[in-house]
Amino acid sequence: MSENGISGINRREFLAMVAAAEGAFILGFWVPPRANAQTAPRAVWYEESATPEINAWIVISPDDTVTIRIAQSELGQGVWTSNAMMVCEELQCDWTKVRPQYASANRDARERAPEWTLKVMGKGATDPKGGGEPGFGNRDRTGVGGIPDSLYRRMRTNAASSVKDGRYYLQLAGAEARERLLLAAAELWSVPVAELTAKDSIITHAPSGRTTTYGQIAGRAARTPHPNPETITIKSPDQWTLMGTERKNLDVPAKVTGSTIYGIDVRVPGMKWAAVKACPVYGGTVKSYKFDAIRQLPGVRSAVQFPIPDPALTRGRIFSGGVAVIADTWYQARTALDRMPIEWEIPPEHAAFSTANMREALVASLDRPGRVRVNQGNVDDAFARAAKVVEATYSTPYLPRARMEPGNATVLVTDNRVDIWIGDQSPQETRFSAAKITGIAEENVYLNLCHLGGGFGRNGNGPQAEQALMIANAHRGTPIHLLWTREEDFIGTTYRAMGMARLKAGLDAEGWPIALEVRTAMQEDGFGPESSFDVASRYHVPNYRFSNHTTKFHVPVGTRRGIGQAAHEFYRESFMNELAHAAGMDPYRYRRELIARTSLPYKDDMIRALDLAAEMSGWGKALPRGTARVIALEERGAETNRMATISAMVHTVSVSREGKVRLERVDVAHDTGFSLVNPLSVKKQIEGQIVWFYNDAMHQANTIKDGHIVENNFNAFKLSRIDENPPDINIRFFKTGHWLLGMGHDRATSVQSAIGDAIFQITGKRFRDLPFGGHDLSWT
């Protein structure tokens, strides 16, 4: 090993690589300043604009093409389309001329947002004319929550928030540009601006019959400031003409020809490939490795060891140290790495963890006093006078995102600049990591966003960028493309924490709950206790106590789609079904009554969702033996009178006598708030989440053995296929009087509770541990 941690590259090779990279630097990176990677035909990729921008979001070319810069990452949720719709609605441009493009993360950090975007207009979540109540989280320099008042306000993609947080200022951006286009035309023609109209990228002066196009006037508009942009207002939903209509996603045509550029597809001149192995047991590091054993293999250039990524850069999570092999092609790097002897240094206390003893620890924690988060009424007294007590313990396993595109990042570090190409839900966080790892000023870190092959939570929250930065920093001058194998992706991802919940209810003589105690158990850094139950049971129970019980595990946990909500809604809705059965009541009517008894501000919307879903499903109509309907309520934010998303679903599930479960039909009643932006994308998201939570219910679990993840590819970690998809999905929307809280991550969680209860109704067997697929579900 040489001083800089690179082994195996002699000086001549190293200089040759640097020279090649510098050549590329001049050609590809320096002019224009933002890097330009592969230029595949029809590629959706970064371009410098030849014409001046009107504002940071909008560039209009002479041919009327409208480039709209998108500060969120497209990972299949349709944000390139919905964000563009919000701008286009106000800009009044021709939708067929709109071309989305990623906004510059570097510029986002360098420039302050225009003043007119900083004040949210209106009176909050229940004002249709206002901006709603965007939430920007804890904004800080590390980029985790965003950079305060950065140019694009919010350059991350999480919490199903892109539409709800971006809407008011994206509409404003379109409106500001439209006003300036009109001002420019008025000045050109020396007519009052009030006499001009704009529609479909054409400006008309009716009195004289003159017209011009946006493309013709854009250069002038770029030089025409708005005298008082703070007076600009945005359209309310009743004035929308584009927003609220179903629009096909603008990036779909490229996705059916294979021309979309994902992070894995980035090709940079002089680039070498890195395959890595990190210690399979989290917290482990490399004790030794024998590069000499593989250095003669074709294409192999070097090997480099890297430490556990600094937890300060990975939200406190402790991943593993590892070793990378760098070669001309990834296949060469990976096959060589497979043949390289590596010895690990594994913390014995981590190697001692296995699913069985971790489960025991969670169960034990449930019996210890926990952190009481809610304590309403007098739970103990109420239990003492209950006519019946029902108790159940549920569990949910460790679950990863398992997005289809394995973790990857391409990084070029030179002495004063870092370029990164990556599909990333949190680019400012990655820029921060780059600066810390390389010591190069953050303002000289350029991050080029690529589409993601699935995201489901900061692209795994894993350290692919940090690993690539460490490797590339040890190979300054050479662009390094790191790519994980699928097996490595299961090590590099974070997991939703394994969780457990013990629910106990006391029912009165009629079967209504008078006491509820909920205890949840999870590792102490688990993301989950913060959701759902800690606010209140949505259903009316006068005496209610909720506590969290934690223990310490070594598995890094993070923000998987649905976060803790998905597990908690499984616990809650499963238990509601059990209570209804114990009370001998219809689970739909039981829920309806227990919502009606509350004073929650959106209780009418929740009742409406339940009623509509029940009606759609034919609730109460006879079903063949072996088939059952199960209803559930799904909501986020319904306990406030702020933003909320409310839906109810009825799942029709069959179980064959041989024990084969089939989700036959899903009826969805879904809140639109004042209006959805792109109902087509919302439908696709609901359909997709039905599949997501079907997999959680039936198939997916990661277990731990000797401290490492056992299921690490799609042979052992099952993904459902088209044959298991419900043939019948019916979605109906209903309007409510608030802005929507987002819907990209916690819809259709009820597939889990529904399949569990259908199995019970049909087979008489009650299973409370996910997934159900491994159990004997046969019946006679």
Add this chain to the structure above:
Amino acid sequence: MAFDLNVNGTRHTIDADQQTPLLWVIRDHVGLTGTKFSCGIGQCGACTVHVDGQPVRSCSVPAAMAIGKRITTIEGVSPDGNHPIQVAWKEFDTPQCGYCQSGMIMSALALLQRRPNPSDADINTAVTNACRCGTYHRVRQAIHLAADLMKDGRR
């Protein structure tokens, strides 16, 4: 030892070990990146291409097996992105993240070429690709539409 491959009707001379999986030859030597890597063990189907019209999981077969045969990748489905199967896919706005869709389309196309009017059961048997976004509902509808469009003789 260099060898030749016929990809999308073009002959490419490949300077690589013939045992390199076909996927990596297509992506890194031919330079077509529409075919995707995901599991590497032939499970998920993201890497599906046609070899002499048969769907093949290219991550798990050596390039040697395709020598002298016709390889078709997503880029070779049509010159303009308007093959009926692509038109049908766009009509239903089928992809979400899109990463699995090249393979999904190649599996579906192989089915349609073999069975112009596939039943739902045929689809279940032949299109065994995994999609994490859960686009199956639209994939099925798009395959049926593509069958109709192809019968209309549009391609």
